Amino acid sequence: MLLSSHVVAGNGIYWLKESNPTSRMEEFYVSLSKRVALNDVSISEVDRLCGSAEVATIIVSKAQALEYISDVFKGRECKAQFLSVLFSAGRYSSIDMGVLKTRHIAIEQPLMHQVSYASEHKQYIKRLGVLYSKRDDPVEIGMIKAMYKHKNLELVFRLTDDGSSSVEALKEVIKVVDGIVVSPQSKLITPTYIKPLLIATIRQRIPVFGGLSPGFVKSGFSGGWYSTNESISDTVVKVINKFEDALPVEYAEKPVLVVNERVSRHLRMQMKRPTSP
Structure with a gap:
């Protein structure tokens, strides 16, 4: 039953088609x-x-399409409202939508959820590296710092926006931490840098948490909280029904915990399985 997921009748819901949709787009559709x-x-x-x-x-599933709409329509009167999905909050915040009515549902879970999950493993992690970006919400970064200020876990923050400096930041951090959380906005989760990140951390037996999606856990991250197509879909319905009251960026509720048992055995870690972030 999807009674809780029904959309209020009266307005048309449109899906902006992409010429080369990814498998994730097709599954989400x-x-x-x-x-x-x-x-x-x-x-x-x-x-x-x-x-x-x-x-x-109008539901937009690609950042490039939203950029095009911004370029063409942000200075014009437009009665439509735009809801973007399937890309990161940081990517959305970099697009100037002008006066167009826009909301975004981030593909990732908040960085705070990933730090919280990593902190569950205090028997293994005493110092936790947080590799973040200027595109991360500064309010959220401040909240994370405040939350763990007096807890038995030291956080080591490093900016990772530029390619070469991000690699240097990683090399520096892995010398002094027992675990790492990587922001979805970090340069280190891009295809060029993800492999060096995983090689360096696995060699040093350092667990890595976070990233954008469960695909990062399959690649070698230890685990984290992630949005599913179903949870994002439910959040789309909620935002459509209360568009004016929705936050500029929403995160899907009811994320799932995904862990990599093979990596945890290599790291000799017993992964925790909390029921919620």
């Missing part, structure tokens, strides 16, 4: 279409929806 009636549209039809009498909600 299937999940979302079970909850709402989606109308597929192309980028060329956005202009028509902007001038429509109804308040259309």
Whole structure:
């Protein structure tokens, strides 16, 4: 039953089609279409929806498409509202949408959730490295620092925005910490740097938590909290129903915990399994 996931009737819900959708986009589309009636549209039809009498909600699943909409429509009157999904909060915050009504549901879970999960392993981790970015919410970073200031866990923060300096920051941090949390906004989770990150940490038997999605755990991260297609879909419904009251960036509720048992055995760690962040 999806009674709790029904959308308020009256406004059209439109899915902006991509020419080369990823498997994640296709899987998410299937999940979302079970909850709402989606109308597929192309980028060329956005202009028509902007001038429509109804308040259309256009769901955008790619940052580049949202950038295009921003460039074309942010200085024009547009009755449509835009809801972006499947990319990071930091990527969204870098796009200037002008006066367009926009909300975003981040693909990742908050950095605070990943730090919280890493802190569950205090028998192994006394000093925790937090590799973050200027695109992370400074309020959230401040809250994390305040929360752990008087706890039996020392946090070591390092900015990792630039490629070469991020690698140097990683080399420096792994000398002094027992575990690492990597922000979804960090340069180190990009394809160029993820392999050196994993090689360096596994050699030193240092667990790594966080990243964008469960795919990072499959690649060699120890674990973390992650949004599912189902939880993001439910959050889409919630935001559509209360668009005006929604936060600019929302995170999916009811994330799942994913751990890499093979890596944990290599690290000789017993991974904790809390029921919620």
